[in-house]
Amino acid sequence: xxxxxxxxxxxxxxxxxxxxxxxxxxxxxxxxxxxxxxxxxxxxxxxxxxxxxxxxxxxxxxxxxxxxxxxxxxxxxxxxxxxxxxxxxxxxxxxxxxxxxxxxxxxxxxxxxxxxxxxxxxxxxxxxxxxxxxxxxxxxxxxxxxxxxxxxxxxxxxxxxxxxxxxxxxxxxxxxxxxx
Amino acid sequence: xxxxxxxxxxxxxxxxxxxxxxxxxxxxxxxxxxxxxxxxxxxxxxxxxxxxxxxxxxxxxxxxxxxxxxxxxxxxxxxxxxxxxxxxxxxxxxxxxxxxxxxxxxxxxxxxxxxxxxxxxxxxxxxxxxxxxxxxxxxxxxxxxxxxxxxxxxxxxxxxxxxxxxxxxxxxxxxxxxxxxxxxxxxxxxxxxxxxxxxxxxxxxxxxxxxxxxxxxxxxxxxxxxxxxxxxxxxxxxxxxxxxxxxxxxxxxxxxxxxxxxxxxxxxxxxxxxxxxxxxxxxxxxxxxxxxxxxxxxxxxxxxxxxxxxxxxxxxxxxxxxxxxxxxxxxxxxxxxxxxxxxxxxxxxxxxxxxxxxxxxxxxxxxxxxxxxxxxxxxxxxxxxxxxxxxxxxxxxxxxxxxxxxxxxxxxxxxxxxxxxxxxxxxxxxxxxxxxxxxxxxxxxxxxxxxxxxxxxxxxxxxxxxxxxxxxxxxxxxxxxxxxxxxxxxxxxxxxxxxxxxxxxxxxxxxxxxxxxxxxxxxxxxxxxxxxxxxxxxxxxxxxxxxxxxxxxxxxxxxxxxxxxxxxxxxxxxxxxxxxxxxxxxxxxxx
Numbered sequence: 001x002x003x004x005x006x007x008x009x010x011x012x013x014x015x016x017x018x019x020x021x022x023x024x025x026x027x028x029x030x031x032x033x034x035x036x037x038x039x040x041x042x043x044x045x046x047x048x049x050x051x052x053x054x055x056x057x058x059x060x061x062x063x064x065x066x067x068x069x070x071x072x073x074x075x076x077x078x079x080x081x082x083x084x085x086x087x088x089x090x091x092x093x094x095x096x097x098x099x100x101x102x103x104x105x106x107x108x109x110x111x112x113x114x115x116x117x118x119x120x121x122x123x124x125x126x127x128x129x130x131x132x133x134x135x136x137x138x139x140x141x142x143x144x145x146x147x148x149x150x151x152x153x154x155x156x157x158x159x160x161x162x163x164x165x166x167x168x169x170x171x172x173x174x175x176x177x178x179x180x
Numbered sequence: 181x182x183x184x185x186x187x188x189x190x191x192x193x194x195x196x197x198x199x200x201x202x203x204x205x206x207x208x209x210x211x212x213x214x215x216x217x218x219x220x221x222x223x224x225x226x227x228x229x230x231x232x233x234x235x236x237x238x239x240x241x242x243x244x245x246x247x248x249x250x251x252x253x254x255x256x257x258x259x260x261x262x263x264x265x266x267x268x269x270x271x272x273x274x275x276x277x278x279x280x281x282x283x284x285x286x287x288x289x290x291x292x293x294x295x296x297x298x299x300x301x302x303x304x305x306x307x308x309x310x311x312x313x314x315x316x317x318x319x320x321x322x323x324x325x326x327x328x329x330x331x332x333x334x335x336x337x338x339x340x341x342x343x344x345x346x347x348x349x350x351x352x353x354x355x356x357x358x359x360x361x362x363x364x365x366x367x368x369x370x371x372x373x374x375x376x377x378x379x380x381x382x383x384x385x386x387x388x389x390x391x392x393x394x395x396x397x398x399x400x401x402x403x404x405x406x407x408x409x410x411x412x413x414x415x416x417x418x419x420x421x422x423x424x425x426x427x428x429x430x431x432x433x434x435x436x437x438x439x440x441x442x443x444x445x446x447x448x449x450x451x452x453x454x455x456x457x458x459x460x461x462x463x464x465x466x467x468x469x470x471x472x473x474x475x476x477x478x479x480x481x482x483x484x485x486x487x488x489x490x491x492x493x494x495x496x497x498x499x500x501x502x503x504x505x506x507x508x509x510x511x512x513x514x515x516x517x518x519x520x521x522x523x524x525x526x527x528x529x530x531x532x533x534x535x536x537x538x539x540x541x542x543x544x545x546x547x548x549x550x551x552x553x554x555x556x557x558x559x560x561x562x563x564x565x566x567x568x569x570x571x572x573x574x575x576x577x578x579x580x581x582x583x584x585x586x587x588x589x590x591x592x593x594x595x596x597x598x599x600x601x602x603x604x605x606x607x608x609x610x611x612x613x614x615x616x617x618x619x620x621x622x623x624x625x626x627x628x629x630x631x632x633x634x635x636x637x638x639x640x641x642x643x644x645x646x647x648x649x650x651x652x653x654x655x656x657x658x659x660x661x662x663x664x665x666x667x668x669x670x671x672x673x674x675x676x677x678x679x680x681x682x683x684x685x686x687x688x689x690x691x692x693x694x695x696x697x698x699x700x701x702x703x704x705x706x707x708x709x710x711x712x713x714x715x716x717x718x719x720x721x722x723x724x725x726x727x728x729x730x731x732x733x734x735x736x737x738x739x740x741x742x743x744x745x746x747x748x749x750x751x752x753x754x755x756x757x758x759x760x761x762x763x764x765x766x767x768x769x770x771x
Contacts (some may be wrong), residue, residue, distance in 0.1 A: 019380050035344070045432075045599070047615075048615075048616075051591050051616060051618060052590070054567070054591050056595075056620045057630050057631050058618065058620045058622065058630065059630075062622045063618070063619075063620055063621075064602050064605075064606060064619040064620060064621050065606050065609070065618075065619040066617070066618050066619070067615050067616075067617070068610065069606075069610065069617050083610075087610075087613050087615075092359040104539060108539065108542065111771035122558070135539060136267070137544045139539055139540070140543065141539065141542075141543070152484065160540045169543055169611070170542060171612075172542055172607055173537065175540070176603060176604065176607040177603055179606055179607050179608060179610065180217050
């Protein structure tokens with residue numbers, strides 16, 4: 001467990017900002033306890049300070065996970081968000097889309113969201129902004145990138161993609177092996 | 181049960197007249213019975229000749245008499261004309277006389293009857309019985325002087341009646357000596373009927389006796405000889421039948437046993453059959469037979485074949501049970517609360533969607549977990565802000581339950597030795613939203629080295645042989661051996677001691693250890709607890725579960741601690757959950 005370097009912290013926060021914008025502050029300055037980001041084997045964990053301290057008693061080789069894993073740094077130095085971060089992304093998300101129940105299954109199998117499957121979209125969503133995908137019953141299903149802005153969506157034809165798929169909760173069973 | 185399909189509806193084929201039209205026909209009697217009452221028999225040529233002779237004689241006789249009467253009449257006395265007869269048989273004689281005159285039909289019948297003594301001795305001498313017929317009473321002789329001495333004739337017929345009554349009925353049929361005037365008590369058909377009834381009664385009695393004999397034979401179970409045991413493979417049905425019989429014998433051994441075989445013979449036969457029928461290996465079956473009574477054993481084996489109902493646990497970190505139930509019902513799932521003892525469990529009876537792949541499942545609103553897995557966590561009763569260790573956590577069902585009860589406060593250490601299975605823990609924790617966890621991959625026995633006296637509570641769901649979850653993993657039936665069990669309980673003892681060493685006895689809220697296994701064998705349960713009670717300053721406390729069978733105080737040669745009744749056992753046949761064992765210990769000092 002080690003602190004993130006300046007550079008990596010910047011990359012991580014830039015990435016998170018795409019989805020939750022200024023709400024990153026909420027993640028770092030919490031009223032209940034001090035939470036921090038820690039890195040181990042290129043994975044980034046978000047965990048409270050007291051738990052972190054206790055986790056240090058376990059040898060790093062044997063430590064599998066602490067708190068919540070947000071994602072990992074790729075070999076090329078980019079940050080990739082994992083589906084496991086959804087718990088924190090969903091409540092703070094800036095741009096949300098809701099998909100119809102008919103399109104739910106499609107998305108959960110890793111497909112993009114088309115205009116036909118789009119149930120609702122939050123206003124003033126920009127193109128290529130990070131979006132969190134919800135079902136019509138407000139169940140967070142995953143996240144992705146808006147392929148069109150909100151205004152463009154209105155005029156798009158039904159088969160046009162409105163959201164590129166990045167990650168969905170189907171991965172919990174599709175790829176449990178490499179969640180981390 | 182659905183309604184029966186009527187594939188042939190509308191095609192009603194009438195099969196003759198209805199039920200009511202089928203009237204019973206008039207009875208048909210065999211000719212023998214009704215025969216010669218009214219119609220005369222055709223006579224054989226011999227008989228015809230004799231008849232002729234007789235007629236001639238009679239006419240001669242009549243002429244003689246007439247001439248006699250004429251003589252008497254000439255004497256001038258007024259006398260009733262009477263043949264020289266006895267008064268009693270008067271009418272009879274006259275009848276026969278008339279019939280003789282009419283056309284000689286009757287004499288044929290009377291003729292055969294003659295059996296008595298026809299000479300002058302007949303007044304006092306009577307035939308003894310049918311068989312002892314004297315020479316003078318032969319038919320030929322009768323025939324010859326029958327009518328010459330009419331009085332004899334009649335007398336004889338009377339005696340004959342008596343005789344025929346005494347004699348057997350076959351005679352009755354043969355010689356139709358039916359005489360409507362004298363034979364007034366029974367018709368021959370009635371006699372026959374009475375006889376038949378008697379016969380039937382006897383047959384019935386015989387049948388009854390035979391039946392009784394059969395029943396007593398059936399109950400008696402015959403021990404198979406070794407020869408036929410070795411060379412004929414039996415069908416499962418036969419094996420099952422024999423299992424039942426042997427159990428019946430063993431349950432009333434004194435009365436039903438066969439004297440050549442001891443109880444151990446019967447038991448070993450039963451064991452063999454059970455091994456064949458349920459495909460266990462002999463070792464495990466022997467263990468189970470030592471553990472259960474025979475009747476209970478069968479129930480246990482039977483219910484071990486059947487899967488337990490699918491249960492799910494609501495993740496209270498993300499949703500409530502009522503909301504979850506509603507959401508699932510909307511997806512076409514048929515479910516019910518698991519019971520009063522749990523507020524988070526639901527039983528799934530049927531589902532139109534796979535329960536492990538609904539959006540609710542993926543969003544972490546519930547997880548699939550056996551009902552028995554709720555129990556150790558409920559016994560542990562974790563509190564908020566505690567430090568809790570789950571020593572063998574994979575796949576994280578119980579550990580996430582602990583986290584849910586703690587409401588994501590405090591810290592939860594989830595440990596498992598197996599690196600492949602620990603991935604499931606990671607997946608489940610993130611899916612269910614457990615954020616207070618530290619997931620490690622360590623040997624549980626090493627925990628006291630790094631963090632002694634650190635935890636408030638420890639849950640040890642120890643690795644075991646899995647004899648309680650045979651339905652889930654049938655390979656247990658054949659793969660386990662004495663050495664496996666020995667390895668298991670050695671490891672369990674070490675783990676339990678390590679777990680106790682990790683717990684802080686001075687903790688303000690805790691100091692508890694819960695030990696559980698999914699095995700039913702006392703070696704892996706009570707014995708392990710007993711060992712820990714001797715080695716560490718711990719005591720058994722009530723699990724707080726409120727149901728379950730009490731743990732054993734003694735098992736075969738083993739005698740356990742008297743507080744062992746505070747532990748709880750769960751059986752598939754009794755509680756409809758996997759076989760399970762839960763014990764709760766409290767630590768009293770950190771030495």
